[in-house]
Amino acid sequence: STGDSGLDLILDYAVTGPGTCTGVLNNLTVGQAYTVLVLLDDSRTLNPGGPDFDVTDGLTTSPVQAYAFPNGVPAVGGFIMGTFTAQATTQPLTVLEDGNVQYSAILLEKGTAAAPVVAPTLTQDATPLVSKLSPGAPVTLSVVAAGSSPLSYQWSNGNGAINGATNASYLFNAPGGASAYNTSSYFCTVTNTAGSTISSTAQVISSTNLVSVYNFSFEDGSFGGGNLVFPVKWTPFNNNNFSGVATTAGGVYSSLPDGNYFYAVNEGPGDPTGGIYQDVGALQPNTTYTLTVAIGLRADFTPGQLGSPGIISLINGASNSGTVLATTNGIPTTPGAWQDYTVTFVTGSSVSGDLTVTLSTAGASTYQANFDNVRLTQGPPIVLAPSLTTDIHPLVFRSTTGTPVNLSVTASGNPLNYQWYNQSGAIIGATNASYSFAAVAGTNSYYVDVTNSAGAVMSSTAQVISSPSIVTVNNFSFELNVANGPGTEVPSVPGGWTAFNEGGPQDIGSQWPGGTDYIVFNPMAPPADENQFGFVNMFNSSVIGGIYQDVGALRPNTTYTLTVAIGSRNDRINSPGIISLIGGANNSGTVLASTSGIPATQNTWQDYSVAYNTGASVSGDLTVELSVLGNGTTIQADFDNVQLTQAPLFVFNPPVISGGNLILTATGGTANSGYTLLTTTNLLGSWTTNSMGTFNNAGGFSNSIPVGTSPVRFFQLRTP
Numbered sequence: 001s002t003g004d005s006g007l008d009l010i011l012d013y014a015v016t017g018p019g020t021c022t023g024v025l026n027n028l029t030v031g032q033a034y035t036v037l038v039l040l041d042d043s044r045t046l047n048p049g050g051p052d053f054d055v056t057d058g059l060t061t062s063p064v065q066a067y068a069f070p071n072g073v074p075a076v077g078g079f080i081m082g083t084f085t086a087q088a089t090t091q092p093l094t095v096l097e098d099g100n101v102q103y104s105a106i107l108l109e110k111g112t113a114a115a116p117v118v119a120p121t122l123t124q125d126a127t128p129l130v131s132k133l134s135p136g137a138p139v140t141l142s143v144v145a146a147g148s149s150p151l152s153y154q155w156s157n158g159n160g161a162i163n164g165a166t167n168a169s170y171l172f173n174a175p176g177g178a179s180a181y182n183t184s185s186y187f188c189t190v191t192n193t194a195g196s197t198i199s200s201t202a203q204v205i206s207s208t209n210l211v212s213v214y215n216f217s218f219e220d221g222s223f224g225g226g227n228l229v230f231p232v233k234w235t236p237f238n239n240n241n242f243s244g245v246a247t248t249a250g251g252v253y254s255s256l257p258d259g260n261y262f263y264a265v266n267e268g269p270g271d272p273t274g275g276i277y278q279d280v281g282a283l284q285p286n287t288t289y290t291l292t293v294a295i296g297l298r299a300d301f302t303p304g305q306l307g308s309p310g311i312i313s314l315i316n317g318a319s320n321s322g323t324v325l326a327t328t329n330g331i332p333t334t335p336g337a338w339q340d341y342t343v344t345f346v347t348g349s350s351v352s353g354d355l356t357v358t359l360s361t362a363g364a365s366t367y368q369a370n371f372d373n374v375r376l377t378q379g380p381p382i383v384l385a386p387s388l389t390t391d392i393h394p395l396v397f398r399s400t401t402g403t404p405v406n407l408s409v410t411a412s413g414n415p416l417n418y419q420w421y422n423q424s425g426a427i428i429g430a431t432n433a434s435y436s437f438a439a440v441a442g443t444n445s446y447y448v449d450v451t452n453s454a455g456a457v458m459s460s461t462a463q464v465i466s467s468p469s470i471v472t473v474n475n476f477s478f479e480l481n482v483a484n485g486p487g488t489e490v491p492s493v494p495g496g497w498t499a500f501n502e503g504g505p506q507d508i509g510s511q512w513p514g515g516t517d518y519i520v521f522n523p524m525a526p527p528a529d530e531n532q533f534g535f536v537n538m539f540n541s542s543v544i545g546g547i548y549q550d551v552g553a554l555r556p557n558t559t560y561t562l563t564v565a566i567g568s569r570n571d572r573i574n575s576p577g578i579i580s581l582i583g584g585a586n587n588s589g590t591v592l593a594s595t596s597g598i599p600a601t602q603n604t605w606q607d608y609s610v611a612y613n614t615g616a617s618v619s620g621d622l623t624v625e626l627s628v629l630g631n632g633t634t635i636q637a638d639f640d641n642v643q644l645t646q647a648p649l650f651v652f653n654p655p656v657i658s659g660g661n662l663i664l665t666a667t668g669g670t671a672n673s674g675y676t677l678l679t680t681t682n683l684l685g686s687w688t689t690n691s692m693g694t695f696n697n698a699g700g701f702s703n704s705i706p707v708g709t710s711p712v713r714f715f716q717l718r719t720p
Contacts, residue, residue, distance in 0.1 A: 028086035119195035120147030126188060126199040128220040130259070132375065133204065135176040137212040142169035143199050145190040152191045157184060174206035182206050211280050211289070211376040213357060217258035218245050218372065230276060231263055237320050237360075238274030241266035241367065257294040257338050258373035265371075267363040273311070275360025275369075277320040280376060283351040286415060289314055290377045291326070291357060292342045296370040299336030307331055308361045310369035314345050315356040322356060331369070338372065346384075346414050385455030386413035392447060392459040394479055398643065399464070399472040401441045408434035409459050411450045420448045439466035471551050471560070471644040473624060478510040478534040478640065486512050493547060494534050500587045501545030507537040508547060533567060533640040536577075538630035544578070546627030546637075548587040554618040557649040557668060562593070562624060563609040567638035570603035575628045577637035581612050582623040589623060596629075598637070605640065613649055648699060650717070662705045666717060669695035676718045677703055681711045690715065 124144035131139055145151055145168065155165035162170070168188075175184050184206070188199040214233035215221070221232040222245040229244035230236045236243070243265045248256060256262055265275045295310035297303065313327035326343040357376060361369035390410035397405055407420075411433065420430035423445045427435070435446070447461045474480075474496030481490040491506035493499045499508050510532045538545045566577035580594035593610040624644060628637035650668035657663070669675060674694050678687040695701055701717065 025086075025091045026089075028089050028091060030086055030088065032086050117192065117194040118146075118148045120145050120151055120190040120192055120197050122146075122190065122197055122199060126186070126202040128215065129200060129202050130217065130219070131174070131202070131204045131214075132210055132216055133174040133206050133212040134210050134378075135174055135182075135206050135208060137174045137206070138171065139174050139204055140169055140171045141186055141188070141202050143188045143190065144168065145197070147190070148192055148194060150192065154189045154191070155186060156189065157186050162186075174204055174212075176206065209377045209379055211355075211378050213278060213280060213374050213376050216374040217256075218261040218263045219259040234263075234276040234278050235319070236274075236276050238267075238272045239265065240271045240274060240363075241268050243274075246370075252298045252300055253296060253336055253338075254299070256372055257296075257340075262296065262370050262372040263359065264368055265359070265361050266368045267308070267361050268367055269363060269365050271363030273360050273362045275311070275320075275358060277315070277356050277358040279318045279354050279356045281354060283316065283347055283353060283355045284378065285347055285349050285351045286380070288344060288346045288379050289325075289355065290342060290344045290379075292340050292375045292377075293359065293371055294338045294340055294373045295330055295332070296338040296372065297332045297335050298368070298370065301335055301368070303333060303335065304366070306366055306368065307335075308364050308366040308369045310341070310371055311358075311360045311362065312341055312343060312371075313358045313360070314343060315358055316353050317356055318354045319356060320358045320360070322353070325355075349415060383415075383452060383454045384413045386411050386416055386450040386452055386457045388450070388457055388459060392462045394475075394477075395460060395462050396477060396479075397439075397462070397464045398470050398476060399439045399466050400470055401439055401466045401468050403439045403466070403472045404436065405439050405464055406434055406436045407446055407448075407462055407464075409448055409450065411457070413450070413452055413454070415452055417451045418448055419451075420446060422446050439464055441466055441468070469645045469647055471622075471646050473549060473551060473642050473644050476642040478532045481510055488512055489535075497534075497547040497549050498586070499545075499547050501538070501540075501543055503537065503539050503545065507539070507545075508535070510534050533638050534626070535636055535638050536626065536628045537636045538575070538628045539632065539635060540630045541632045543630045544627050545630065546578070546587075546625060548582070548623050548625040550585045550621050550623050551644060552621060554583065554614055554620060554622045555646065555648075556614055556616050556618045557651050558614045559611060559647045559649055560592075560614070560622065561609060561611045561645045561647075563607050563641075563643045563645075564626065564639055565605045565607050565641040566597055566599065567605045567640065568599040568602045569636070569638065572636075573602070573634050574598055575631060575634040575637050577608070577639055578625075578627045578629065579608055579610060579639075580625040580627070581610060582625050583620055584623055585621045586623060587625050587627075589620070592622075607641075616651075650719075652717070657707060660707055662707050664701075664703045664705065664715060666701040667699060669699040669701055669717075669719060671695055671697050671699045674720050675701060678716050678718055680714050683714055687716065695719075 122143055123146050124142070126141055126143055128141070133139060141155070143153075153166050153168055155162045155170040170186070170188070175182055182205070184204045185201050186204065187201045190197050190199075215231050218231045222229050223232055224230050224244075227242045227244070228236070228239055231245050244263075245261050246252070246264050247261055248254065253262070263276065267274050291312055291314055293310070293312045295312075297307045301307040309329040309331040311327060311329040314325045316323040316325050326345040328341055328343045330339065330341045332339040357374065359371045359374070388409055389412050392407055392409050394407070399405065418431050418433055420427045420435045435448070443463055443465045445461050445463055448459045450457050450459070475494050478494045480495035481492065489509050489511045491509040493502070493508050494510045502508050512532050534547070536546045560581060562579055562581055564577070564579045566579075568574050576596040576598040578594060578596040581592040583590040583592050593612040595608055595610045597606065597608045599606040624642065626639045626642070648668035651666060653665045653667070655662055655664060672694060674692065676692050677690045679690040680687045690705070691703065693701070693703070
């Protein structure tokens with residue numbers, strides 16, 4: 001053993017004739033200085049004055065140290081002694097002589113010597129070696145070095161040593177670049193008193209066209225363990241099998257698109273889509289984002305048996321669970337090959353949230369998808385000529401004068417400018433995709449121009465028909481939920497209406513005529529109004545089901561007239577449609593008026609009407625109901641062009657005597673129209689004109705007639 005102040009016997013040996021003896025020194029401390037003492041116990045040498053009595057530590061890593069007696073003459077009781085510095089925890093001690101001798105070797109600890117100075121070496125080269133970033137993005141370059149302390153670090157770029165960059169890592173912001181890429185180079189020199197070493201040169205590529213994707217080529221390290229190892233700066237999701245950062249080892253690829261590593265994600269049969277994602281920062285308005293990723297098929301995979309398509313996506317949100325903006329998938333057909341796949345998305349003028357890149361694959365028996373060299377660029381939007389994805393809507397709107405109206409279009413292209421027009425020209429301030437206003441009496445036309453630098457498109461012309469006599473029925477012609485084309489259905493309750501006694505989710509909806517249902521066009525067919533009609537199916541016998549709409553408060557002394565087009569299909573016999581006016585806010589109120597019918601000729605439409613007069617005292621709302629009575633056979637009724645009008649009833653108010661005059665008043669006349677006041681003394685006789693006049697703006701009438709003593713007189717009002 002070593003480490004105490006005693007003498008440790010290493011060799012006790014006698015030899016006749018020239019030879020060597022080697023002992024082992026154990027438990028040494030590297031860098032510790034030790035003293036060896038060799039004592040000559042006896043001498044039978046034939047050559048006692050021989051010069052070849054030496055002692056060495058036997059290591060080639062340190063100079064061989066020879067020791068000799070004074071003047072080179074050995075004598076019994078004499079000794080040699082020398083010091084060596086341990087280079088390892090276990091070392092040999094060898095004595096060489098050329099005579100017959102007996103001697104002992106003793107190891108004596110002498111004290112601590114300075115540790116040997118080891119020149120620096122890099123255990124981790126400059127990382128990352130390549131970064132592709134937007135200007136101003138934070139960058140951290142780092143090295144890991146071994147060697148004797150102290151170690152000095154100095155980072156340099158193309159201009160020389162960087163002032164203050166004297167640590168193992170160097171944090172800075174990516175230099176600015178214009179439209180062209182700006183490439184900057186950086187390396188680190190590590191120094192101590194025994195020497196120095198220089199890292200590889202790291203490149204930082206920056207441009208306003210680049211969006212920073214950290215660890216884009218999976219060269220910058222990983223985390224996790226076992227079967228699940230993930231690249232740093234990325235977040236895993238739904239990883240259920242072997243996934244990890246891999247190299248070209250084992251012949252899986254002869255080369256990679258970038259660097260020495262790629263990322264492999266595995267999802268087996270029944271597994272959900274899984275992979276990794278990275279939030280790359282806030283979405284920018286009016287920007288074209290282009291994501292390009294290399295996807296590979298391993299050389300040791302057989303196409304169709306192993307190797308799943310990789311999925312690349314741009315997501316609006318801070319994780320993989322946001323809204324998918326653009327996505328694609330693919331895999332090369334040749335084993336050992338890589339292929340770039342690209343998706344693009346153009347933002348509008350209003351954006352919110354972050355942009356996230358995801359790399360994933362769906363669960364399948366082919367298991368593995370491979371990714372490398374993730375590149376994301378941003379630039380000004382590509383100007384696409386505008387086109388209408390949804391034409392002006394509603395195309396026809398009937399409403400009470402003063403009712404709010406909203407017209408809108410949906411257009412594609414970028415950027416887009418909108419200008420709304422009516423029959424008088426451009427409408428000041430109407431420059432959005434929708435235009436809201438109050439209905440003006442009469443029939444008025446509206447359309448919108450959508451323009452940008454690449455072209456223009458004009459909507460169809462919408463008509464807004466308004467008068468005090470029209471009661472607003474929303475979605476009166478069932479155009480709100482647009483079908484995909486002739487013959488297709490929207491199997492959901494039409495917007496603005498409420499279903500009752502609906503048998504199933506597809507029993508009520510709207511449809512675009514075409515195919516076999518309505519094939520002959522005539523003044524009423526099809527459709528009765530615009531492009532779509534509403535349908536109601538009732539399979540349960542003796543059950544009435546359909547849709548209803550509350551159209552507002554009942555008015556006193558008013559005539560309500562409901563007119564609805566009912567159709568008879570070409571391909572089968574319909575059930576009679578039922579139209580009703582209900583006193584109340586839904587279909588369960590009091591039936592005020594109702595009728596039913598169906599055209600006698602198939603492939604035609606026919607108007608059906610009901611009317612109801614309110615009295616002087618009313619309460620509650622008025623509801624329009626469209627329904628069908630189930631009979632188990634004909635099942636379906638079709639409706640279109642729901643029109644509801646209101647007209648005040650002409651009512652004489654009770655006569656009033658004032659100041660010797662008879663005061664006659666009435667309401668319900670046509671505003672500003674003429675009237676004739678007639679009188680007679682005999683109801684069975686003829687009538688004569690008393691006076692003529694004009695109803696006021698509210699349709700009111702007032703007349704003052706002197707009161708006589710006889711005979712009795714009667715009055716009536718005639719219009720016009």
